[in-house]
Amino acid sequence: MNIEELTARMEIHDVLLRYCRGLDRVDMSLVRGAFHPDAYIHFPESLHVGGVEGFFDFLTAEMPRFERTMHFLGNSLIEFDGPSMAYVETYLNADHQGSERHHWKNETVKLWGRYLDRFEQREGVWLIAERKLVVDWMFRYPKEGWFDDHPDASGSPRDGSDPVIRPVGGFDGAPLRNGKL
Numbered sequence: 001m002n003i004e005e006l007t008a009r010m011e012i013h014d015v016l017l018r019y020c021r022g023l024d025r026v027d028m029s030l031v032r033g034a035f036h037p038d039a040y041i042h043f044p045e046s047l048h049v050g051g052v053e054g055f056f057d058f059l060t061a062e063m064p065r066f067e068r069t070m071h072f073l074g075n076s077l078i079e080f081d082g083p084s085m086a087y088v089e090t091y092l093n094a095d096h097q098g099s100e101r102h103h104w105k106n107e108t109v110k111l112w113g114r115y116l117d118r119f120e121q122r123e124g125v126w127l128i129a130e131r132k133l134v135v136d137w138m139f140r141y142p143k144e145g146w147f148d149d150h151p152d153a154s155g156s157p158r159d160g161s162d163p164v165i166r167p168v169g170g171f172d173g174a175p176l177r178n179g180k181l
Helices: 003-024 028-032 052-065
Strands: 035-042 049-051 066-080 085-098 108-122 125-141
Touching: 003 028, 003 066, 003 085, 003 108, 003 125, 028 052, 035 052, 049 052, 052 066
Parallel strands: 035 125
Antiparallel strands: 035 049, 066 085, 085 108, 108 125
16 A cells, blocks of 8 residues: 555545535535535435435435434445545444424434445545445434433534534644634
């Protein structure tokens, strides 16, 4: 393994993480930034199969209907097919609490699945060119099993005010947060 491959692995991993942050913070610019403009999505047919623009339309309508979500990525196997293409299988646990506007009506659903991605490096940037979601199983939790009346369990804001959204300077840039979260 050389420095180029290690760098590619980290860049691919960062794309996956930014995608999940975008979903959970309802920041569609982060979600959009994970894909090449001509990417193709194979989600379950009840959700979306087709081009990435339709996928963004689906997510832009769907994600605000949840009270909260948390997408957690696990094992991620990156296999390169040359210097500019990689096939990536990433395990996923995702919790979604529906709001009154969602058809789950305040129930929480946990999904266990995998993202099967084809990443391509174009003009020096690794992004998703094709994505398939494989749903391995799901579980709907009863409403009465959850509580968030503890002051520290207030949930994460999904309106752009989450502290993690503040910009940072990057490795080569001037610090923007001044050492504060």
